[in-house]
Amino acid sequence: MFDLINVEKPARYTGGEFNEILKDHTQMLSSYAFCFPDTYEIGMSHLGMRILYHIINNREHTVCERVFAPWTDMEQLMRLNKVPLFSLETKKPVNEFDIVGFTLQYEMSYTNILNMLDLSGIPIRRQMRNEKDPIVMAGGPCAVNPAPLENIIDLFIIGEAEEAINEVLDLYEKMKIENSSKDEFLNKVVEIEGVYVPKFYDFSKKIKKRIIRDLDKVPYPTAPIVPYLSIVHDRASVELFRGCIRGCRFCQAGFIYRPVREKKASTLIDQTQRILCETGYDEIGMVSLSTSDYSDLQNLCDGMLEQTEKRMVNISVPSMRIDNFSMDLMKRIQKVRKSGLTFAPEAGSQRLRDVINKNITEEEVLTSAKIAKEGGYDNIKLYFMLGLPTETDDDIIAISDLTHKVLEVFGRKSRINITVSTSFFIPKPFTPFQWCSQITKDEMLRRQKLLKSNIQNKKIKYNWHEFDISIVESAISRGDKSTCEAIIKAWEKGSKFDSWNEYFDITRWVEAFKECELDIYEYASRSIPINQKLPWDFIDIGVTKSFLKKEYQKAFIEKTTDNCREKCNACGIAKYKCGVCFENNQIQIQKNR
Amino acid sequence: MMNAFTRSLRRAEMDVIYTQGFNPGMRLVFALPLPVGVSSDSEYVDIWFNKEYDSQFALDKLSKSLPDGFEMLEAFEVEKSTLMEDVGSAIYGFKVNSTLNLKSSLDKLLSLNKIEMEKSNKKGIVDILPYIYKIDYHDEHSFSVLCKAGAKGNLHPRLLLKALEKYTKTQIEEISINRNKLFLKVQ
Numbered sequence: 001m002f003d004l005i006n007v008e009k010p011a012r013y014t015g016g017e018f019n020e021i022l023k024d025h026t027q028m029l030s031s032y033a034f035c036f037p038d039t040y041e042i043g044m045s046h047l048g049m050r051i052l053y054h055i056i057n058n059r060e061h062t063v064c065e066r067v068f069a070p071w072t073d074m075e076q077l078m079r080l081n082k083v084p085l086f087s088l089e090t091k092k093p094v095n096e097f098d099i100v101g102f103t104l105q106y107e108m109s110y111t112n113i114l115n116m117l118d119l120s121g122i123p124i125r126r127q128m129r130n131e132k133d134p135i136v137m138a139g140g141p142c143a144v145n146p147a148p149l150e151n152i153i154d155l156f157i158i159g160e161a162e163e164a165i166n167e168v169l170d171l172y173e174k175m176k177i178e179n180s181s182k183d184e185f186l187n188k189v190v191e192i193e194g195v196y197v198p199k200f201y202d203f204s205k206k207i208k209k210r211i212i213r214d215l216d217k218v219p220y221p222t223a224p225i226v227p228y229l230s231i232v233h234d235r236a237s238v239e240l241f242r243g244c245i246r247g248c249r250f251c252q253a254g255f256i257y258r259p260v261r262e263k264k265a266s267t268l269i270d271q272t273q274r275i276l277c278e279t280g281y282d283e284i285g286m287v288s289l290s291t292s293d294y295s296d297l298q299n300l301c302d303g304m305l306e307q308t309e310k311r312m313v314n315i316s317v318p319s320m321r322i323d324n325f326s327m328d329l330m331k332r333i334q335k336v337r338k339s340g341l342t343f344a345p346e347a348g349s350q351r352l353r354d355v356i357n358k359n360i361t362e363e364e365v366l367t368s369a370k371i372a373k374e375g376g377y378d379n380i381k382l383y384f385m386l387g388l389p390t391e392t393d394d395d396i397i398a399i400s401d402l403t404h405k406v407l408e409v410f411g412r413k414s415r416i417n418i419t420v421s422t423s424f425f426i427p428k429p430f431t432p433f434q435w436c437s438q439i440t441k442d443e444m445l446r447r448q449k450l451l452k453s454n455i456q457n458k459k460i461k462y463n464w465h466e467f468d469i470s471i472v473e474s475a476i477s478r479g480d481k482s483t484c485e486a487i488i489k490a491w492e493k494g495s496k497f498d499s500w501n502e503y504f505d506i507t508r509w510v511e512a513f514k515e516c517e518l519d520i521y522e523y524a525s526r527s528i529p530i531n532q533k534l535p536w537d538f539i540d541i542g543v544t545k546s547f548l549k550k551e552y553q554k555a556f557i558e559k560t561t562d563n564c565r566e567k568c569n570a571c572g573i574a575k576y577k578c579g580v581c582f583e584n585n586q587i588q589i590q591k592n593r
Numbered sequence: 594m595m596n597a598f599t600r601s602l603r604r605a606e607m608d609v610i611y612t613q614g615f616n617p618g619m620r621l622v623f624a625l626p627l628p629v630g631v632s633s634d635s636e637y638v639d640i641w642f643n644k645e646y647d648s649q650f651a652l653d654k655l656s657k658s659l660p661d662g663f664e665m666l667e668a669f670e671v672e673k674s675t676l677m678e679d680v681g682s683a684i685y686g687f688k689v690n691s692t693l694n695l696k697s698s699l700d701k702l703l704s705l706n707k708i709e710m711e712k713s714n715k716k717g718i719v720d721i722l723p724y725i726y727k728i729d730y731h732d733e734h735s736f737s738v739l740c741k742a743g744a745k746g747n748l749h750p751r752l753l754l755k756a757l758e759k760y761t762k763t764q765i766e767e768i769s770i771n772r773n774k775l776f777l778k779v780q
Contacts, residue, residue, distance in 0.1 A: 003768070003769075005630070005768070005769060016660075016661060016662065017660065018597075018600070018660040018661075226600060226660075228596070228597065228660075230596070276603070277604065277606070278604070279600065279604070280599070280600030280601060280602070280603035280604035280658070281600065281603070282599065282600075282603070311603060312611055312617065
């Protein structure tokens with residue numbers, strides 16, 4: 001082996017952190033390498049990985065160890081010294097595990113999956129792997145469209161994996177004892193709900209996503225690993241709920257995680273206490289898609305504060321709507337620093353906000369700004385999207401107008417700093433905008449310039465997102481089987497760490513797509529006829545296609561849709577018989593009496 | 594290091610005093626900060642508590658909550674913290690790669706009248722010779738140095754490597770530097 005002192009941040013590869021789980025491999029029935037296709041700092045910040053690490057290791061005879069994408073300096077040394085990719089816990093080579101599982105959090109990490117397989121000495125294509133090679137699994141939000149990884153992954157789990165992973169491992173261990181072949185296992189595992197095996201897919205049936213119906217009963221890691229290295233989210237976290245009641249039409253998470261299911265405040269307070277005792281963290285985050293929508297927020301905050309105050313621990317609340325209640329709360333929980341506030345109106349004009357179903361008015365934004373001013377904040381971030389369906393130049397100018405109005409609230413002489421950030425709209429599977437086109441590169445440039453020219457003020461800073469990356473992300477996220485070949489070719493040309501600007505190179509992707517007889521620009525910006533078959537039609541996420549079509553049509557007549565708590569819009573998810581749908585039924589039953 | 598300690602103290606649920614002010618933190622002080630990339634065998638730390646703890650109790654409690662690889666050696670009560678002023682000297686172990694005859698080069702370095710080096714903050718020149726108390730040569734790749742350390746004069750271990758490079762006009766590749774020991778002055 002070589003000396004890790006020569007690589008940047010050696011602690012990315014050493015393991016041995018507090019609460020790490022070490023098991024004796026000789027006593028195990030199966031071993032699982034949990035691979036996160038990005039750096040340690042990003043992977044360790046991801047809650048899903050923490051949860052599954054805990055769940056798999058809770059099994060008496062299964063060991064789960066962590067693997068991250070080595071940074072390029074480390075990769076170079078590994079390849080030079082012929083060191084295969086290894087796990088953090090026992091430094092076991094990845095290809096000696098029974099199962100290698102990847103989490104698919106964003107499309108731009110796909111080339112890292114190929115690179116990690118290659119560094120492990122595992123053939124990239126599933127067709128090239130044999131009995132000796134591990135089974136390669138994948139799950140996570142991007143798995144709702146498995147086609148772009150069709151020839152790479154043996155087995156996908158669609159939806160929430162806490163229960164399904166146990167069923168898959170039970171079967172695997174049983175069949176391993178029986179000396180079954182890999183193919184025999186893969187042919188049998190398709191019987192488990194939510195499992196998609198490309199090799200043995202029966203086209204007559206849809207793959208139904210898995211969900212956890214009662215989050216209070218599912219195990220949650222209260223003794224998570226505490227890294228030595230400072231990571232992106234360097235804090236403990238509790239998960240308030242899954243799903244979102246709002247249904248913004250561009251947002252994939254808002255549809256695929258339905259229905260909203262909350263944990264009880266008492267569960268969360270108990271988990272807060274345990275997690276703080278076991279980790280010693282000085283900060284705990286409330287994790288959810290929209291914290292203000294938690295129905296028992298007052299009790300939760302009181303209970304959590306009781307635990308955090310005596311320990312001098314901060315609570316961080318991302319995704320919080322700013323109103324009087326939350327500002328009051330902020331004052332109580334954030335003893336230390338006033339880091340700044342973020343608003344996400346997403347669109348500048350009311351018309352466009354109606355199109356995307358972002359139910360927030362200009363008045364609400366300005367009231368929030370006023371509250372933030374009174375709270376003493378002088379750093380405000382505003383998030384918008386450019387290139388949303390039906391966007392006109394007027395809508396872009398409205399972004400600048402709204403920003404200037406926020407500035408007015410603070411006053412021209414205040415010390416306020418406003419940062420406007422824009423990203424480009426990317427059409428995603430299972431959203432009402434899945435059929436919509438992405439604007440072309442030239443349009444992106446023009447609209448960005450238009451906004452820039454309208455924001456000329458020293459107190460306002462304008463940041464924008466890399467447009468080439470948005471184009472590739474659009475191409476992959478709505479990709480089909482031919483996209484899978486293009487991803488392989490892009491990796492062969494050297495693509496990896498594509499979500500890192502310093503490593504991303506559009507020319508490799510343009511060529512890779514060209515070799516698959518596709519123009520990446522046309523492919524990314526294509527609009528799909530509403531009656532055309534979609535590559536992800538065989539996946540059933542619970543929300544029906546007819547509901548998405550209805551939402552698509554409502555968008556173009558600028559009509560909004562009520563949130564799940566105001567009114568049930570019959571999206572189809574109620575068939576899972578849990579969460580907010582059940583809450584609504586309760587309410588209706590009470591009214592009928 | 595700092596984080597590993599504060600988190601362990603929290604896990605041990607020990608009643609540590611917090612600093613006042615804009616960004617409150619636990620009141621604890623390490624004797625001499627460890628330069629980036631330098632490892633260490635042992636360190637001294639002063640910790641302020643709200644409560645009076647028995648030394649042995651505190652030692653046991655904190656030992657249990659420290660991550661693997663950390664070990665508490667000794668704990669005792671102090672009237673007042675003078676740790677930073679008390680640091681007097683340190684031993685650093687060096688591992689290097691070079692084309693030099695290490696022994697004769699080190700001897701030659703010590704036989705000079707003075708070793709003038711630019712200070713790390715680039716504010717003036719300092720003679721580091723009086724800071725070097727003793728050099729032990731081990732083999733072609735390793736040696737250790739007993740040197741002055743602390744608030745009133747401190748030899749940064751890398752400055753010694755730089756001096757060696759400067760006076761031999763030869764490039765030296767640092768493999769590792771370890772702080773073997775830190776000595777406190779006896780009052």
